Amino acid sequence: MLPLLAIAQAFALELGPSLDGTVAVGAEIEAIAQDTGGAWGTCTDQSLRDGVQLPALPFFYSRIAPNDAWGTSTLVDLVVAAGRHMSWTMPRASPFAVGDLSRRFGGPSVGHISHRGGVDADIGLYREGGFQARNQFLDLAPSQVDLAATWELMRFFLDSGMVDFILLDRAHITRIKAFTLSQGLLTQEESARVFPVEGSREAWQSTGIVRHAAHHRDHMHVRVLCADGTRAGF
Numbered sequence: 001m002l003p004l005l006a007i008a009q010a011f012a013l014e015l016g017p018s019l020d021g022t023v024a025v026g027a028e029i030e031a032i033a034q035d036t037g038g039a040w041g042t043c044t045d046q047s048l049r050d051g052v053q054l055p056a057l058p059f060f061y062s063r064i065a066p067n068d069a070w071g072t073s074t075l076v077d078l079v080v081a082a083g084r085h086m087s088w089t090m091p092r093a094s095p096f097a098v099g100d101l102s103r104r105f106g107g108p109s110v111g112h113i114s115h116r117g118g119v120d121a122d123i124g125l126y127r128e129g130g131f132q133a134r135n136q137f138l139d140l141a142p143s144q145v146d147l148a149a150t151w152e153l154m155r156f157f158l159d160s161g162m163v164d165f166i167l168l169d170r171a172h173i174t175r176i177k178a179f180t181l182s183q184g185l186l187t188q189e190e191s192a193r194v195f196p197v198e199g200s201r202e203a204w205q206s207t208g209i210v211r212h213a214a215h216h217r218d219h220m221h222v223r224v225l226c227a228d229g230t231r232a233g234f
């Protein structure tokens, strides 16, 4: 058995001290491992083989740190496709800012515990008017978030079927969730699936979901699946 508790603690470290019970503890992670029938991992979140660098496509997005913008082809393709999608559906919105993916061959990444295997990307949020700053994240109060643009980007990621989870601050999640319901963009049932109750079993077993993490007021953290649809193993 892998040191699952250590992994849970490692995630807790990255996500900061004010987690108030939202990170899975060892027993929960073990339960997930059993429920997935050992389907963890034809790729790993510890190192990166055959990594691809996110190309410079300034009409789609800006790269904050190109040297730390390496990922699996699944992740890189998805970010490029998201940029293309946003420029097509919301042409007046700014190119979004892309923070760290992983280093060239993965492994420890400054300022992160994850981002080691090319399956994680930090992506900026839109301020009112579809605005994002070039090459930096904006620390936004919930009321400042452009809900339509930010949801459109999140929805594109989730609809790809290649996302394990998106991490975001709880206050942003609350507003985005309310927005999708009030606008009829999601049914109650869909909403419950995409935004599972914090700490619930679904929040850890399901893929394609959005959940809270501290220190995610200025960006969303997108974790993708492996190319064959399994979750990145440890």
Ligand SMILES: [Zn+2]
Residues within 6 Å of the ligand: 112, 115, 120, 121, 122, 220, 221, 222
């Ligand atoms: Zn991240």
